[in-house]
Amino acid sequence: MPPLRQAYRLMHRARGHLQWWPADSPFEICVGAILTQNTSWKNVELAITNLKAARVLTPKKIHALTHSKLAQLIRPSGYFNIKAKRLRNFVDIVVEQHGANLKRFFKGDTATVRERLLAINGVGPETADSILLYAGGHPGFVIDAYTKRIFERHGWCNADADYDTLQSLCTQSLSQKSGAAKLDYWRDFHAQLVVVGNHYCKPRNPNCDECPLKTLLPKN
Ligand code: SF4
Known part of the structure; x- marks a missing residue:
């Protein structure tokens, strides 16, 4: 060993x-984990600042945005069209299957919640485990x-x-x-x-x- x-x-x-992780809420951690793929944290912070300034950093509010509006807000994080889709895929599941309630989304044993995350298009193992560990209170290394x-x-x-x-x-x-x-x-x-x-x-x-x-x- x-x-x-x-x-x-x-x-x-x-x-x-x-x-760690620098964020005001578990949802902000999830958003950061999705946006941080292939970019620096500085760029993620700019995108999150935009979402906060537009007062849309909640599952329901992001769910209600058009694709182009969401892509525009997260533009500083790079690959913004792809990331807007990934973020929406995550938010759609939280809103439509878990009543927009992250606590409900994270309910269950770690393996089950991890599978739930990995089933979302655009969420790979590193993103899933970051979300589990830092936002969900699950031990995902x-x-x-x-x-x-x-x-x-x-x-x-x-x-x-x-x-x-x-x-x-x-x-x-x-x-x-x-x-x-x-x-x-x-x-x-x-x-x-x-x-x-x-x-x-x-x-x-x-x-x-x-x-x-x-x-x-x-x-x-
Ligand atoms: S810089 Fe990398 S290889 Fe060198 S001691 Fe640190 S962790 Fe090890």
């Missing part, structure tokens, strides 16, 4: 608890490109490891806690990996000398 608990302690010592890069460079996974392989590696190593403590741990773990990936473990020229995970690099 990779030394993930030790990795967490090192990252946490360097930055403290990161209090999020794997992203940063996770893969860090794990590969440390020899914790093979180059061809897929999403499910990485996720089960993490869930098996990090399941000592339960309930709210587990949610908090997994939320912060993913946030810490994103920070390390962003600041140190870049695609080229990783800055290992200053990285909190330096001591966990393979010796040879």
Whole structure:
């Protein structure tokens, strides 16, 4: 098993608890998770600011918008026509099948709610798990490109490891806690990996000398 608990302690010592995800409501988290695909968080923030300024950041209000109006509001997030469709697909299910009530949408065991999310056109595993973990209060461990890069460079996974392989590696190593403590741990773990990936473990020229995970690099 990779030394993930030790990795967490090192990252946490360097930055403290990161209090993710930055949002005013669970619905805002869902919207952010859908809009963040293939763009920077800065662009997502601009799109969310537009939705807030137009006072439409609720399932019912987004559901009532025309496609072109929604696409125009989320334009800063890039691929706005595709993302408007994806956001609408999600909102349609929340409104039409769960009474516009996110709590109802998230009701059920984690596997069931995850399937519910993955059945929505445009929601893949990373988006589904982000929504589960940060908005739904379900333990869905999020794997992203940063996770893969860090794990590969440390020899914790093979180059061809897929999403499910990485996720089960993490869930098996990090399941000592339960309930709210587990949610908090997994939320912060993913946030810490994103920070390390962003600041140190870049695609080229990783800055290992200053990285909190330096001591966990393979010796040879
Ligand atoms: S920057 Fe270096 S030490 Fe840090 S996670 Fe990447 S490979 Fe590991």
